[in-house]
Amino acid sequence: MKTIHAVAALTVAAASAVQAMITCDSNNPCPSSAPCCSSYGFCGVGAYCLGGCYTKDSFSIDSCMPAPVCKSSDYDFSSMDGFVENTEYLGDPASGNWVFSGNPLMYNNDAVLLTMTEDSSGTLLSSTRYVWYGKMSATMKTSRGAGVVTAFIMMSDVKDEIDFEFIGTDVATAQSNYYFQGITDYGNEKNLSAPNTDSQWHTYTIDWQPDSLSWEVDGKVLRTLYRNETYNATAGQYHYPQTPSRVQFSLWPAGKAGNAQGTIEWAGGEIDWSSPYMQNGYYYAMVKDVTVDCYNPPAGYNNQGNKAYWYENKYGTNDTVVIGNNNTVLSSFLATGEEPKKGASSSVAATKTGSKSTASSSATAQPETIPGVSGGGSRESGSDVASGSGSSSGSSGSSGSSGSSDSGSGSTYTGSNSFSQGLESGSGTNDGNRVVAGSLVALVAFFAAAMML
Secondary structure (H helix, E strand, O other): OOOOOOHHHHHHHHHHHHHHOEEOEOOEOOOOOOOEEOOOOEEEOHHHHOOOOOHHHOOOOOOOOOEEOOOOEEEEOOOOOOEEEOOOOOOOHHHOOEEEEOOOEEEOOOEEEEEEOOOOOOEEEEEEEEEOOEEEEEEEEOOOOOOOEEEEEEEEOOOOEEEEEEEOOOOOEEEEEEEEOOEOOHHHOEEEEOOOOOOOOEEEEEEEOOOEEEEEEOOEEEEEEEHHHOEEOOOOEEOOOOOOEEEEEEEEOOOOOOOOHHHHHHOOOOOOOOOOOOEOOEEEEEEEEEEEEEOOOOOOOEEOOOOEEEEOOOOOOHHHEEEEOOOOOOOOOOOOOOOOOOOOOOOOHHHOOEOOOOOHHHOOOOOOOEOOOOOOOHHHHOOOOOOOOOOOOOOOOOOOOOOOOOOOOOOEEOOOOOOOOOOOOOOOOEOOOOOOOOOHHHHHHHHHHHHHO
């Protein structure tokens, strides 16, 4: 059973935790005591060393755990049986198909709601298995409103990224985008036509192959990118997404007050927390079904097994990826890639810090174990992303924060079948507990951002 602490204790712990948090970047990799760098630039152990562990700025190439290989599947979101909270997941894909932070809710055994309250950073779902080229499709409805962004993306541990993003003020458009190792190129983004994204079910598809990448809506290819079009002569390499990636869905507050002005403007303005597009105190998006069709690895790949992806060096290109039989599971939230068995005899609940903190006196006694997670990808992470229009400086109050809640898993919405972005009255009530307070990580992010000003 998960240990639950009073909100007051979390608040007191936040001040101490800020002092303990260690940052990482290309010039300052993580220390051996907290070797794993999150994609948001903080060091830790435990969950920091799993999905999203940024190999390039971690202590060593062995700090991040190998990632479970692709498995073709059709995920019917008529239940949340395969969902596991990020405060519980230790790297075993058999324990669940999707890791979440925030508060996903089951809606009428038909779809999962990604929810976002004012005091959270929304909801993020990540597949426990990675994909190294494949065809991924999602049937979903987006959220609506200024500053509210729905996303369906592929994200690798070296920040290769493929995006469908939906701005809440433009429900007739799906934005397609891609990144190579988190480097921003504003020419990469293109708008695609997708009518009534908030009220009609659409199936969005990413068809990712070693030499081409297509974005589809309802089976129609609307954009194709070829690898040979992405060559960067200055760097002498192809700026093409090419490394094993997780499937991710998120609803995140790009227009939250305090975010970078460019991000707020890109998202259609600041969020209205009394908007008619909210229901039961939250914005929401809906995901109904997800399919993953794994393709073969690229020709000539380094084949040493069939269970896990890992990198043989920090260059982070497709020719540095190895498929082996490596272990992907940590024994506790104190473990790392170098020491995966550390803390094996300890109580799992007793080892968690971060979004589920121990008492404030222990906040500085051990490294952070559960990173804050937000759904903004490279646009919000701030690594190699220039500030300005359409980007985040990485110092916003929401970056690296989590809207996690103990009530997320198994919560169910049992209202009307016409759940309509808050425009109809009497559309039901939420039987699941809603997020009522930000997590410790959200508080830490707030204090950290304040210290950066």
